[in-house]
Amino acid sequence: MKQWLSKIALVGSDVLMIGLSLAFAFFIRQWGDQWFELSAPKNIGDYTGFILLYAVVIVLLYVEGIYTKRYDFWQELERVSKAVLLSAVIVLAVLSVTKQAEYYSRFILILAFIFILILLPIQKYLIKRLLFRLGWWKHEASLIADDPIFEEHDFTNPYMGNVPTDEAHAKTLFISSSKTADKLEKILHAALIKRQEVIFIPLVKNFDFSDAHIIHLFNARSNLIIVENNLLNRTNQWIKTALDYVTSIVILPMLLLVIGIIALLIKREESNGSVFFKQIRMGKNSEEFVCYKFRSMREDSDELLKNYLVEHPEEVKNYEIYHKYEKDPRITKIGAFLRKTSLDELPQIFNVLKGEMSLIGPRPYMPVEREKIGDSVDIILAVKPGITGLWQVSGRNHLDFMSRVDLDVWYVRNWSVWNDIVVLIKTVQVVLGGRGAS
Secondary structure: OOHHHHHHHHHHHHHHHHHHHHHHHHHHOOOOOOOOOOOOOOOOOOHHHHHHHHHHHHHHHHHHHHHHOOHHHHHHHHHHHHHHHHHHHHHHHHHHHOOOOOOOOOHHHHHHHHHHHHHHHHHHHHHHHHHHHOOOOEEEEEEEEOOHHHHHHOOOOOOOEEEOOOOOHHHOOEOOOOOHHHHHHHHHHHHHHHOOOEEOOOOOOOOOOOOEEEEEEOOOEEEEEEEOOOOHHHHHHHHHHHHHHHHHHHHHHHHHHHHHHHHHHHHHHHOOOEEEEEEEEEHHHHEEEEEEOOOOOOOOOOHEEEEEHHOOHHHHHHHHHHOOOOOOOOEEEHHHHHHHHHHHHHHHHHHOOOOOOEEEOOOOOOOOHHHHHHHHHHHHOOOOOEEEEEEHOOOOOOOOOOHHHHHHHHHHHHHHHHHHHHHHHHHHHHHHHHOOOO
């Protein structure tokens, strides 16, 4: 009963958000009447009662599994975005074909879809947490595996709603593919008789299978899973490069203003020395380039560090593990702020425009780090390094060097435009929340 109530609440709240989006768009059009040649529509009911729009959005959300599957927030956000954008195309096309385009304001409809794209994810994030607290969104599941990382991220995620219970009462079984084939078949057979849902946890952890292609071999009664190294695909590299240049050019005017302000603050604190710090880093195909950053250290930094390490030998060990000092005496006050917010890396936008870096990618490693990267050096250096990346939004203050390398390898193997969008959103959160790196 609670499961049905939760689904009704989710669909109902989506319908409400669609209605609110149409109303917001209508009132904005009314408010901006003086900017349009044609007068604004007078009847709000023609829009809030536009059944076709509601129906198309809800049906496409259903097709994407929004009401039948339990996704992580970011994967569901991708599916909601696809459904809303396709809905906009369908609705506008239907209006054009049926000669109703003149009756409905395209400005209002397009603006409404923008609001839907914003409000639906926010609403879903809040209502699922509320339903979870009420007990409606809780879904009893059992983990038949020894996987503490999975258990930590799944059974503590109210957005997915899974709560642990014993195997006999679970509605969903999570099974590790590390089990033997005979054991897996027995568990699967017993679970399906009881109409339990079975979800396999892949034995391989460093690949994203969410976009993998599955081929069904009917005669062999078997499946083939196709996995590709996405960012080594030439077409994907071309798409990523195009997005880098377009995005950089669009945001450059705003960044130049911020860069100018930061440069003045650096000069105000330390009038001597350059505003920028230049360092040789390794780029695509091991080609070295000059990487730009804001200077965050004092001019006499070498002497300061030498004396500091003599007094604090434990910092040498800390650097070997994390490639950073816990308390670096060389960093200025403005430099500490820039590092905390990751704003010290803004000048790397010029590296992007020069074709040496990407907006999002692996960390730009120093030549002296090549040996420590180990066997992963070839895959990491097969693509351009990024201003930001998984290494920056995954708590890199608390990650050792090899954990950062593993994140970079995962990023290259599993690249997608959507993953870049997620990293970009998380980067904004890092900058605003001051959880950047040093």
